[in-house]
Amino acid sequence: MNEGMRTSHDPSPGELGVLVKATQALLNQRMDEALRPLGLTVPQYACLSNLIDEPGITSSELARRSFVSRQSMNVLLQGLERAGLVQRSEQPGQRREKAAQLTGRAESLFAQADNAVQAVARRMTAGLGKAQRTELFALLTACGDALSEE
């Protein structure tokens, strides 16, 4: 019986926590290696990605989506501004917010960066079928939801 079934561990919650951390660390490392030739860091890429998804977004909102403080996001944005990749509107809006946008040069650079990052992500999930990717998504979502409630 159980032919072809691989022996599989019976993980404790703590082991799963460690594994989540280890997986993320490895993914981050690979993304960093993939982005380095383009002169971008992972946080910078994440910032550009969020700005592509929602142009004119505020710095504080970017900070939330990147899981960093708004102060950190501000210095990150300053770096991207200095590099000519983002442009922040002076004389800002009703809530003192300064809308940030990508420059044209940034958009073409981001296209390359996104290719590199997506390749890493595909590599990560190369051994998984469609049903397994769906399952992983559902399981991680359940974990996140459990950690989010009240």
Place this chain on the structure above:
Amino acid sequence: MNEGMRTSHDPSPGELGVLVKATQALLNQRMDEALRPLGLTVPQYACLSNLIDEPGITSSELARRSFVSRQSMNVLLQGLERAGLVQRSEQPGQRREKAAQLTGRAESLFAQADNAVQAVARRMTAGLGKAQRTELFALLTACGDALSEE
């Protein structure tokens, strides 16, 4: 048909990458909140945990297991030393390594910290059955393996 089946997404590799990061960030945040009353940070807890698992381990090895540089681990260890939680052997071994060990006081503190952290991990996996935890473990391991090969 499909009664009782919840609509489930068909995630791209990139979405899974973002989700891994988001899950880890949330887990880290909850661990931080759980450890703060004890005066410990997550990296400090991880360090103590590794020292419990393998007493006399070297600083560089601790750095590898925590996914940080050995320089960072060194300042972290200095902080733990100053707090009287770890003790490093002077006049060290054959490879210039200084074995680090927990003090008795640290062991009782770690017991409390581990309780708090394990509770967070259990909360994270509260909605998962045994089979689902095993599946999540297998899927994350597959992702890590795919990112590790050559």
Place this chain on the structure above:
DNA sequence: CGGTTTACGTCAATATATTGACATAAATCG
């Protein structure tokens, strides 16, 4: 309406982490 709360952006101080370099001594290998 008027007081309170919330939200952005920013300044300052500090903590944390990384990169680069160096000395040292063991391990490796031709």
Place this chain on the structure above:
DNA sequence: CGATTTATGTCAATATATTGACGTAAACCG
């Protein structure tokens, strides 16, 4: 054996991130 490689610890400089605080103005609500 002798030369090269590897590994640890450490110093210095720098980058990155956090906490705390402040001013401001919109949103909220009794």
